[in-house]
Each structure stands twice: as structure tokens, then as C-alpha cells.
Amino acid sequence: MTEDNTGKKSNSKESEKKELQDSNGMDCILVGNKNVMSYVLACVTLFNKGASEVVIKARGRLISRAVDVAEITRHRFIENLVVKHIEIDTTTVQTDKGSELNVSTIDITLSR
Numbered sequence: 001m002t003e004d005n006t007g008k009k010s011n012s013k014e015s016e017k018k019e020l021q022d023s024n025g026m027d028c029i030l031v032g033n034k035n036v037m038s039y040v041l042a043c044v045t046l047f048n049k050g051a052s053e054v055v056i057k058a059r060g061r062l063i064s065r066a067v068d069v070a071e072i073t074r075h076r077f078i079e080n081l082v083v084k085h086i087e088i089d090t091t092t093v094q095t096d097k098g099s100e101l102n103v104s105t106i107d108i109t110l111s112r
Contacts, residue, residue, distance in 0.1 A: 028054070029054065044073060052111060053112075057107050067106075070083065080112060084110065087109075
């Protein structure tokens, strides 16, 4: 169980795949521990609903899964998609013991 910013507890499986909008108003998919096809389906759904750009975000060990999502979506489901932008970064995360840990992040922007 995890706790969101409202103080409510939610099931971690519910919070693994989130479709939301980032600060630029683009649709985002946050990659978690579900299988790759779940995120591919989310991407295809967003594009079918009329989104012109979708950002796939991941961090740490899940970066390779985000790349798989982007490539499967581009090559198998929606042929005319292009990778508009890829941003890599490092964020600092507080561990349970109070120390800081550097974690790599990636944002992959797919566009029609």
C-alpha cells in the first residue's frame, strides 16, 4: 500500500500505470512494474483519443521498459509515430534510511 498526497492509501498496482498530463499539457504515461503491453495499450489509447504527443516517463531499472514501450508502439501499432524528443536526467531520491540516492530518469516524447 502506498500513500498519495491526499493522505489516502492506494493499492500499488493501481498507481503503477498512470495517465496524466505534465506541466506542458501533454499526455504522460508513467512506466512501472506492469508488463510492457499494458503501457503500449495506454499509449495507443491516448493517440486514438486525439493526443498529438505522448510522453513516456520512467526512472531507474524501468528505463529499458519505457524504451520497449516506445518502440513497440511505433513499429507494431501506430506506424506514423516519430520520436520527437528524448530527455535524460538524474534525480535525487531519499531512501528509507535517510540517505540520498541518485536515480536516472528518461522522458520519451512520441509525436504524430
